Each structure stands twice: as C-alpha cells, then as structure tokens.
Amino acid sequence: MAARYEVTATKYRPKTFDELAGQEFVVSTIKNSLKNGHVANAYLFSGPRGCGKTSAARILARSLNCEKGHEAEPCGAEDACDNCRAISQGSSMDVIEIDGASNNSVNDVRQIKDEVLFPPQAGRYKVYIIDEVHMLSSGAFNALLKTIEEPPPYICFIFATTELHKVPATIKSRCQQFNFRLIPVETIQEILKKICGDSGIKAENDALFWIARESTGSMRDALTLLDQVISFSGGNIRSELIREKLGIAGLEKLNALADACALNDAPSAFAITDEILSSGVDIERLIIDLTGYYRSLLLIKNGIVKESLLGYRPELFSAKPLETLDSIRLEQAMDLLLACYRDVRYSVSPRFDLENVISKLAWLSKWVSPVEMKEAINNARDVLTLPAGSVRPAEQQRSSGAQNSAKGAGAAASNQSAVSRNDQTAADIADNIKLSSKGSFSLSNAFDLISKGAAVDDPLSDDDGEAPMWESEIKKDKTETENHVQVEQVLSMIPGTVVS
C-alpha cells in the first residue's frame, strides 16, 4: 500500500494551467496570450522552490505542441494526445529539459545553438526548458543572448530560476517574465484534502493544516511530507500521531514552556525543555517551533487573529506570556531564538545554545531595549542638566530662604564627595534597572530612580516635604558643569550609550 503513495508529488503534478495552484495571475496572463496566438521567444519563470515553475513550463510546452491545436489549455491527464503524453512522460524529442546547474558552460550553450537549427519532429515548437538558469556562467549567458533574441520561429525557451537577481539584465530584458508566488496555506490544505479524499485516506483537518503550514508555500514539500505521513499513518492521518512520529513539540508543550518563562521560573523552563528534547524532538526543530510560537504571540499582541497566520486558533495560546510580555519583549524573544538558530550549526553543543536562550527567556519580562534605555537616559539628562538657577513651576512656590540655605551648604561640598555619591547613584540605577524584582522596567521608574539617586544626601529633601524628591535634586549648590559631569557618569554606566 505504501508503495502506491510514494509518488504523490509526481502523480499529482498539474497537467493543465487550471490545475496549477496558487498562481492565478501567471496562469491568466499566459492563457490569454496563448489564446491570442502570442508566443514569446523566451519566458522567464521566477519564484521560490516548489511553487510550480517547472510544472508551468511543462504545461506551456504541452499547450504549444498539443494536437488539439493552439489552445490555451493542453490535454488533461485523461485522454491526452500523443504529444501531450510524450511531454508528460519526458519522452518527447521536441521538449528538451536542461538542468542549468550541471550544464552551465559555454560549450553546453553552443550545443543548444547548434541544435536549434533543426526543426521540431512531432510538434509545432521545439521547447527548451532550462531549470536553475541563474547557474549558467556569464560566458554561457553571453553565448545564449543572440539565440534568445532571434531564434528560428519554431523555438521557444522557458527559463526557471529561484534566484532572479542572479540572472543578467541582458537575459531578463529578452524574456517575458513571470513571478511565481508561495502557495497560500489554505490552498495547499484544500489540495491535500482532495488528494486524501481521492485516495480513500482519512485525515484530520488539523493534521493537514499542519502539513500545509510546514511546507511553507511549496506544493512539492507538502506532497513529500504527505507521503511521509501516509507511510506511517495507515490510512488515518492524525495530529497526535504526526507529533509522535515526527518529533514535534506540540502547542501544549510550547504553552507550558512559555508559561514557565513568563513566570520567571527558570527551573521549570529547563525541565520542560529537557522533557521535550527527551521525547525525540530535534533541537533545531524546537528552536523553529519556539520562534514560531513567539511570532504568533507577537501577531496576537498586534490584534491579528487569522488562524492561517498564527498556526492555531488564537485562544489556544497560553494567556500568561501574553499578559506579561509586550511587543518589545516578544521581538527580543524572536531575536534571541533566530540568532540561536543561526548559531547552532557552528556550536560545540546546540543544546548549550538552546539552554542559554531558555535561561534568557525566563527573565525576558525584565529585559530593557536599547531604545527604552535611551529614552530614559534622555529624560534623566533633561532633569540633571537643567541650568542652575532655572526654576521649575513647582519650585516657584518655594521660599527663597530654602534656596539660600542650599547654596550655603553646597558650596562646602567637595568634588570628592560628589563623585563618590554619583558613582553610587549610577550603580544603584544600573542595579535597579537590571535586577528589579518588580518586573518590567518603565520609563517613569528609570526617571524616578535617576532623580532619587541624584537626590541622595540632598539637604533640601529633608526640609521640604511638599516638593517631590526629583524636584529637589536639581542642585542649587552645583554649577552647570558639575551637573554635566554627573550626567555623563550616569551615561557612561550604560553600555552602548554615546555621551555627546
């Protein structure tokens, strides 16, 4: 039974333009031009792998040579004419498929140039399909130019590439270009459903959705994965079985892991990670799934509820991380995980990298972004650099006597004590920002901390109960220069801050 399904990708290769999934714009344009009898010298199909470029090239070749005549659609799978059948089977002498990756030299192209002089044998057109055309050498491209521009009337070139930017502009400008897009998840899911229905296989919708999502827009990947799943499902495709057999963490486990991280519970987070890895989930797989998980949270946080984007219905995601983490923290989680994925292939032990990230995720709510830090610093700078003698509205109500007494006390204060106090201030701020057990850092907290720190030992703070502390910290006893020194010391504590 398994053998019968091994070739799903080949068996369900589209035979007509209408069967080509997810490329409506390409299909309608090509069909229209064929109907009007416009056949280009050369076509250039570009787009991600597995989205139907080669299939479209073969369908076009069939249209050009179909015995029904110059029709927009060639014969279908049933009752195909001789030409269409030969092309499908790869036995047509008039349709030559060349792999650009392995036939990329000038000599290979010269051979093509010699061959095009001989007209087609059975069909109306001799069609050259060159896959991965971007792999041709620049010499080969140059040799090809003239032939593409002025080929014999019975010649048609169809180039396919996954890397359009590597195709020289001189080639592009001589081709009719079509950009193929990734196939939407829903479209792939529908096709998988139909295939399962046709083959008498029972399949859970969730399971098919997972396969469709996993194939990231590539029909070929989806069909290959379907084959794999069918091979161990025995005619009944279930999500649970897929998770078990293919080593996938599953949403419940990811929810549990994200919950532990959101609660700053590193021990549990490590334990759950170990549990997931012990169940056979590959480390890279877990990093990908976890990245996808935090991505979904970020999307939900931004009001997106579309299941095809999130991977699951939004209500299935745990509420805890959504409560404790805002967009900035979620972006950071993704940054950490994406960097981890890039790093694991060079790592002494991928598991160490992953655990390092898990540990960081477990205190994510306390993480502060550079932008927030900069804002906080700028606010602090505003407070601390207020010129001596300038008066805030609240201070206008103060008695001038208080100011005078401050001046007297301040004049005696030595630079030495100011510096040590400032060191202490800066250290306190840094400690509080990094280690605050109260949870998330806020701008007003930082503002408060910096001003409170600066107010330590302030004689004013004792004798003026009405004014908030941060208002009293503007040292009436200090010159503007001293305030600048203080600010710059605070700034120098913050990594990456440039003191202007």
Ligand SMILES: [Zn+2]
């Ligand atoms: Zn035909």
